[in-house]
Amino acid sequence: MRHPSTKLRPWLYPVLAWGWISGGLVMTGSGGPLFAQTLVDAYYGQGATSWEVWGDQRSNAISSGFANTMYEGGFVGREVFQEVLTGHPAMGGLGLSAGWHRTWSNEPFAKINAKGKREWALAGSFGSELLVSTMWRRELFDLVFLGNAGHTGRIDPLTGTGIRMGVFNRLSLGLENIETRQRIEIGVVQRIAGAEFGILNGSFWVSEAADSMSMYMQTYASTSLDQFPDSGGFQLQQALPAYGVGVSGSLPLSSDMWPLQFRVDFRDIGVFWEPAGGMLAVVDTGFSTTGLPAFGSGWAWEGLLEDGVPTSVDELVFSTDSALGRLLMLPSQISATLQWWPQPEWQFQVKLRGGSWMPEPQLTAGVGWIPSARIALGVDVRTGGWGGVRPVTWVKVRVSKKRVLGIEIEDPLGWAWGTEWAQNTYGRGVRIQLERLPGERWTRYAGFNSRDL
Amino acid sequence: MTFIGFLGRSFPVWIGVSLAVLLGGVSGCKNSLSWEHDLHIPVLDDMVTWRDFVPDSLYEVGVDGGPAHFVFSDTIDDWDWSDYLSLPDTDFVSRFDGQTEPFNGTIVVVEGNEVLGYSEPFNFDIVQLPGMELTEATLSGGTMTIEVVHSLQLEVEMMFNFPDINSDVGDGLAVPVLLPPATSNTPGVGSVSTDLEGIHIDFTGEFGTETNTLSVFVVALAGEVSNPNGYDTIDPEDSIVVSVSFDGVTVQTLAGYFGQRTLSSAMDVELIDTIPVPEPVIDLEGAQAELHFTNTVGADFRLYVDTIEVADQLVEGSLISGHDIPRATWVNGEPVPAEWSLDLAMPGSNFLDLLEGLPQSMRVAARFLLNPEDMSDLLIDRMDARYPPTFWYDVRIPIKAGARGLMFTDTLDVSGLDEFPNFDGFLHLDLSNTFPIEVEGRLRFEMSNGNLWQDTALVAAGSVPLGIVGKSTVSIPLNEDMALPGGTLVMEVWINTYGPQPFTGEESLRVQGRLEGTQLLVVE
Numbered sequence: 001m002r003h004p005s006t007k008l009r010p011w012l013y014p015v016l017a018w019g020w021i022s023g024g025l026v027m028t029g030s031g032g033p034l035f036a037q038t039l040v041d042a043y044y045g046q047g048a049t050s051w052e053v054w055g056d057q058r059s060n061a062i063s064s065g066f067a068n069t070m071y072e073g074g075f076v077g078r079e080v081f082q083e084v085l086t087g088h089p090a091m092g093g094l095g096l097s098a099g100w101h102r103t104w105s106n107e108p109f110a111k112i113n114a115k116g117k118r119e120w121a122l123a124g125s126f127g128s129e130l131l132v133s134t135m136w137r138r139e140l141f142d143l144v145f146l147g148n149a150g151h152t153g154r155i156d157p158l159t160g161t162g163i164r165m166g167v168f169n170r171l172s173l174g175l176e177n178i179e180t181r182q183r184i185e186i187g188v189v190q191r192i193a194g195a196e197f198g199i200l201n202g203s204f205w206v207s208e209a210a211d212s213m214s215m216y217m218q219t220y221a222s223t224s225l226d227q228f229p230d231s232g233g234f235q236l237q238q239a240l241p242a243y244g245v246g247v248s249g250s251l252p253l254s255s256d257m258w259p260l261q262f263r264v265d266f267r268d269i270g271v272f273w274e275p276a277g278g279m280l281a282v283v284d285t286g287f288s289t290t291g292l293p294a295f296g297s298g299w300a301w302e303g304l305l306e307d308g309v310p311t312s313v314d315e316l317v318f319s320t321d322s323a324l325g326r327l328l329m330l331p332s333q334i335s336a337t338l339q340w341w342p343q344p345e346w347q348f349q350v351k352l353r354g355g356s357w358m359p360e361p362q363l364t365a366g367v368g369w370i371p372s373a374r375i376a377l378g379v380d381v382r383t384g385g386w387g388g389v390r391p392v393t394w395v396k397v398r399v400s401k402k403r404v405l406g407i408e409i410e411d412p413l414g415w416a417w418g419t420e421w422a423q424n425t426y427g428r429g430v431r432i433q434l435e436r437l438p439g440e441r442w443t444r445y446a447g448f449n450s451r452d453l
Numbered sequence: 454m455t456f457i458g459f460l461g462r463s464f465p466v467w468i469g470v471s472l473a474v475l476l477g478g479v480s481g482c483k484n485s486l487s488w489e490h491d492l493h494i495p496v497l498d499d500m501v502t503w504r505d506f507v508p509d510s511l512y513e514v515g516v517d518g519g520p521a522h523f524v525f526s527d528t529i530d531d532w533d534w535s536d537y538l539s540l541p542d543t544d545f546v547s548r549f550d551g552q553t554e555p556f557n558g559t560i561v562v563v564e565g566n567e568v569l570g571y572s573e574p575f576n577f578d579i580v581q582l583p584g585m586e587l588t589e590a591t592l593s594g595g596t597m598t599i600e601v602v603h604s605l606q607l608e609v610e611m612m613f614n615f616p617d618i619n620s621d622v623g624d625g626l627a628v629p630v631l632l633p634p635a636t637s638n639t640p641g642v643g644s645v646s647t648d649l650e651g652i653h654i655d656f657t658g659e660f661g662t663e664t665n666t667l668s669v670f671v672v673a674l675a676g677e678v679s680n681p682n683g684y685d686t687i688d689p690e691d692s693i694v695v696s697v698s699f700d701g702v703t704v705q706t707l708a709g710y711f712g713q714r715t716l717s718s719a720m721d722v723e724l725i726d727t728i729p730v731p732e733p734v735i736d737l738e739g740a741q742a743e744l745h746f747t748n749t750v751g752a753d754f755r756l757y758v759d760t761i762e763v764a765d766q767l768v769e770g771s772l773i774s775g776h777d778i779p780r781a782t783w784v785n786g787e788p789v790p791a792e793w794s795l796d797l798a799m800p801g802s803n804f805l806d807l808l809e810g811l812p813q814s815m816r817v818a819a820r821f822l823l824n825p826e827d828m829s830d831l832l833i834d835r836m837d838a839r840y841p842p843t844f845w846y847d848v849r850i851p852i853k854a855g856a857r858g859l860m861f862t863d864t865l866d867v868s869g870l871d872e873f874p875n876f877d878g879f880l881h882l883d884l885s886n887t888f889p890i891e892v893e894g895r896l897r898f899e900m901s902n903g904n905l906w907q908d909t910a911l912v913a914a915g916s917v918p919l920g921i922v923g924k925s926t927v928s929i930p931l932n933e934d935m936a937l938p939g940g941t942l943v944m945e946v947w948i949n950t951y952g953p954q955p956f957t958g959e960e961s962l963r964v965q966g967r968l969e970g971t972q973l974l975v976v977e
Contacts, residue, residue, distance in 0.1 A: 073484030081488065149491030149969065210493040210967040211883070291498030291965055301497065 045439010047105020047121045047176060054099060056410060056429030058386035061092035061141070064414055065423030081145040088138045091160060093359050095386035099129030105176045105183075105438065123176040123183055125248065131331050132165040133357040143204065153208030158217070162198030164357070166191050168331065170268060172248050178438075184249040189268055189330055191242040195223040216286035224278045227321060244272020246330045259341040266334040271327050280323035285316050331356050345370050347378065358385045364392065374398045382410065387426045390414075406433040487975040492878070497966025503958050512852070514958035518918035520739075521958025525848040529720040529817055530841075536581045537711065538838050540595070540702040545575045547696075551689025560687040562675045568609055569673035569693055574658055577665045577699075584712025586664035587656040588832050592649045595702030599628055600644035603693040604635045607685040608676030611643070613697075615669055617655035626652070634679055649702060656709070664709060664832070671695065706786075707836045710829040711752050718844055719760075719818035730811070731858025736953040737805045739851045742797035744817070746778050747843040749788045751835025754778040754842075755825040761797065763804065764812035770802030777825070783835045790840075797848075808850060817846065852958065855950035856890075862945045869901060869939030877932040878970010885963040886923040887915035889954035892962070893947040896927065900940035906930065914950070917957045931970060 059067075066084050069076060103125040139156035142148075148156070172187020201218040224240045246268035253262045297303040298310045333355035340348045347368035354361040366380025380392040394408040407430070413421045414428030503512060503521070515521040549569055562568065579585045599613055609632040618626040628645055635641035658666035673693065678685050748754060756776040761768040776795060781788040797804040821844075824834070886892060891914045897907040913923030929935075 070486060071483060073486040076486065076488045078489060145488060145490065147491035147493075147972070149493045152493050206493055206495070210969065211495050211498075211965050213495050289495065289498070291495040291967070293499045294497060294964075295499070 046107045046436075047123065047178070048438040049104040049436040050102065050433055052101045052127075052431065052433045054097070054101075054429070054431040056098070056427070056431075057094075057096050058390075058411075058427035058429065059092070059094040060387045060426065061088045061138075062094060062426065063423065064417060064425045064427070068418050068422070078146065081141075085138070085142060085146070088141060090138050091359070092136045092138060092141060093386055094132075094134045095358060096132040097129065097356065099127055101125065101127035101129075107439065108178050119177060119179065120175045121178055122173070123185060124171075124173040125185060125187070126169075126171040128167070128169045129331070130165070130167050131357055132163070133359075134163040135359065136161045139204075148204070148206050152206050152210055154205070156204045158199045158202035158204065160199065161202070162196065164194070164196035164198070166194035166331065168192070170246070172246070174249065181252050182250065184247070186245065186247055187268070189244045189246050189270070189272055191224070191244075191272060191274075193224050193239045194242070194274075195221075195225075197221040212288070212290045214286065214288035218284045220280065220282045222278055222280045222323060224274065226277050226279070228279070240275055240278055242272050242274045242328075244270055244328075244330050246270030246332065261337075261339045263337045263339070264334070265337070267332065268330040269332045269334070270330050272330055274326050274328055276323065276325040277321075278323045279319070279321050281317055281319040283317050347376075349380075353385070360384050366392065368394075390426065402437050404435045404437065406435065407431070408433075485975055485977045487973055490972045490974050491970070492972055493967065493969050495965065495967050496880070497882070497964065499964050501962040501964075503956075503960065512958055513849075515955075518957060520851040520853050520955040523848075523850040523852060525722065525724055525815075525850075526845065527722065528843050528845045529718050529819075530844065533716075534838075534841060537707060537836060538704050540577060540590075540699065540704065541580055542701070543575075543577055543699045545573070545697045546694065547571075547573060548692060548694045550692035556689060561684050562607060562678070562687055563684045564675055564678055566675045567672065568605065568675050568687070569611075570671065572659070572668065572670045574663070575667040575669060575697065576663075577656070577667070579665060582712055582714070584710070584829065586710040586712075586829060586832060587707065588664055589653065589655055589657075589706070589708040590704050591653045591706040592651070593703045593705040593838065595649040596698075596700050597628075597647045597649055598644060598696075598698045598700065599630055599647075600642070600696045600698075601630055601632055601693065602640045602642050602696075603632055604640055604691045605632075605685070605687060605693070606636065606680070607634050607678050608632065609634075609641065609643075609673050609693075610676050611671065611673040613669055613671050615667065617657075617668055618652055619655070620652045631676075632673075649699075669697070705838045707834075708751075708832070709834060710832050711750075711823055711834045711836070712829075713825070713827065714823045716821040716823065717819075718821065720816070722815040722817065722846065724813055724815060724848075730854075730856040731860060731948070732856055733811055734855045734953050735809050735811060735850075736853040737809055737850060738853070740798065740805055740808065741847070741849045742804050742808075743847050744795040744797060745843075745845050745847060746793045747845070748778050748791040748793065749781050749837070749840035749842050751780050751783055751788065751833065752824055753780050753826065753828075755822040756793075756795075757820045757822070758795070758817075759820060760816060760818040761804070762816040763807035764810060764814060765816075766807055768797065768802060768804045768807065770799065770804070772797065772799075772802060775822075775825075778821075781835070788835065788837055788840050790842075808848075815846075815848075819844070852956040853953045854956070855953040857949045857951075858947065860892075860946045860948045862943075865942040865944070867898070867939050867942050870936050873933045873936045875973035875975070876970055877973075878930075878968065880929045880931050881967050881969060882910075882927040882929065883963075883965045883967070884910060884912045884923075884925045884927070885915075885961075885965070886912045886925075887917050887921070888960040888962060889914050889916055889950060889956065891923070891949045891951070893949075894927065895943075895945040895947070896929075897943040898935070898940055899943070900935070900938045902938040902940075904934070904938070906935065912962075914954075915960070917959050918955075931968070 061084065063084070066080065069080060103123070105121045105123040108119065108121040137156070137158055137160060139154075140158055140161055142151065143156055169190045169192065170187055172185040174183060174185030176183040197220070199217065199219045202216055204215045206213045224242060225238045226240055227238055229235070229238065247270055248267040249265070251264040254260070292304070293300045295302045297307065303310065333353065335351060335353035337349060337351040342348070347370065349364075349366060349368070351364040352361055353364070362382065362385035364380050364382040366378055368376055368378030370376040375395065375397050377395040378393070380394070381389060382392050383389045390411040392408060392410045393412055394406065396404055396406040399405050409415070410429030410431075411425050411427055414425035415430075416422040417428075507523075511523060511525065513522045513524050549571070577587070579587065601609075601611060603609060611630040611632060613628040613630065615626040615628070616624075620626065626647070628647055630643045630645050632641045632643040654667060655661075656665050656667060657663050659668045675685070744758070746754070746756065754777075756778055758773050758776070761772060772795065776793070778793045779791040781790050783789070796802075884892075884894075892912040894910045894912070895907070896909070897905070899905055908927055908929070910925045910927040912925040915921045915923040
């Protein structure tokens, strides 16, 4: 007997759309499988399927209150920036992620093992993702918003400041073992467009008496466009897509004696080739001065006022619209999750996740409550990634015998944008997942004890 | 639905959402955003040193903290030696025929017979230098051209020998001239030119006792005879005309006697284009002022100083008289100069007194009498064009001066501005002075709207030997109130040295400007 294939119900389209539009920002989530596993030796059905959309934005320095103040505009007082600077780490960062992802597994192959069971099923996944990663030095924030008057005599390093962004599509195929649920896929990743800017080495210094100044800047900017959008606007033909190959998969390890599961998930471990022809600009220059002489030509005030700046931009910037191709790492991500069910109603989990251009690993720990076979909910604490400590709440609802809807809200108060509640939050995120449980004789029904209600 | 199909359907949504997210992050604010940004940056660094108003060649930095010196040292070379460095173009022409060398009948000539043989002294008449008696000369250029015209109907081989012309090749110069046979209608003509550069000529003649004389020995032999008889004949009507020309001859060295001549020299000397200094005082103790003559000519001079004027005032004293200048001696073909000097500050001279007025010019006029004593019989004068004699002056004044009063005043109209960057602060001018001068700068800005801003900066005197730097700061407000109206800026600089002060030449006045204030940044 063949079970119906997985199809999205029409009513789910608004839900997904809401996930896209309100998603905002950043990534991943916990809220994965929660419950002790039950092995079912029965009918072979179609494998598990899931739809996932997410949006997440997070910073370790820019609070929602400050961002809202900047967004509202008007005159911003010095105390506002000083308050931000007080809690500003040495390297500020802001990350943004939005995307969707679908995984599926077919009915197992007809291959029969020694016990008469089918073992492997064809599996695959595809999706898209937008990633934006921004980093800046605390000193740069200080210079831009407060100026250098308060710290003359100090060298302000600018090294490490930069931004990169990319839009990726992915498609992968592989196999999943119906008993161990171990899964391995190999896929093609397309970067539709990407751009980056970075200060490889830079510094700014004004002496304590403000009688000498020096600045050095080694920086670059590149984009996967073969020309800048002209007056006609951006044309899709101007983009230079890049392609790569990555390995994705899942390695769950369950204990037969203890209610524990350890699970490693990884996605897009690989590289992609950025083709030649993109645009590249490089600046490697510096100057040191005690001030310009009053009279004379060239770099003197008289010369500047009468003849303009004697150095043209072309002398300082190397630029080309035919950059060489290069090999780059995919925005890989990997996570390790340890789950423990001390009682059927309770779940504890710890999850460590890295990659996806995050500046540091993201750690999540929390507890979940399963009051019934239809619902599970929990609270986590998350730190790392793009920001500091923040709360995460999640809920999973078994909307039908075969389907589970999961919603995870990261930093819930952050969604109260523009209110007092959100003032001290540093981001917000949402992840909506619709899972279809695997068929009979599969294992691990999304954390629920059984396929049956 | 296939994956490709799905992508195709979802792509516009995906791009739209992505752009929305991006633009939401970077599109800016609901309202214009502004904040204040405090700046401290250096913008000006300039320095006034001696070299800004005194050329390097006019002063010497003091040694070991001693005073610097104004140094006025230059040549007074307003004389012309070209007459001595060239010989006039000269032609020597000789004709040989039956009248100059009478003979009867016809002379039969076969190949190899001597047709003509003679010697002749060339006496150079150096018209531009009366009394000049050359014994030797080394030439730096010129051409000697020998041209022969004859009527003999046979080929003639002539050889001109100059035993007193020597070169790097060897002693003596032989110049062959091959003459083609003449016909009944056209003469036989031959010519040869010789470059004279680098050759040495002995002008003492065949016997070594003459002057301005060059000997030549000429032999002409019959060449191939064109007559089928195998011989030819010379008739009394036949002739040979020999022309030797010296053109453009220039001289590097000369020897002999140069005659008695008077050479004039005069020069207006620009001293320092001084800035008008209020109540100037100058201490000329230690000042030196001398006229010098470096005689590289192997001949005596007598100098008559006709005039020395400082700032159009005659220098008084016993300077104006005949001063004998000895000749250079000649060692291994090179002159060893004879140095002569005249102290302009000698007792009785008021030269230094005239310098106290910080003059801007000096005039010197003099005459030189070459060979004041007639020693023509000795023929011991020498000259080498590579070593011209130098008449020069050397005035060294220690810079120990003072002044007091208004040094400089100026008025500058400042145009008003339509807009001004959102900056409110100051342009601080930090002044560092090592001149031993107290400087007081007074600034007054009379704005068009009736407002007045004024400030005074008093910069204390500094001292290079003592390592003292006088410092002061002028703070000029820089904001819309000052910049927009425009107006008149009046600047005055007062100085006071408190008497004559020594200057080392290393003094400087440094002006450093730093901008300190608040910039309002606006993001629309």
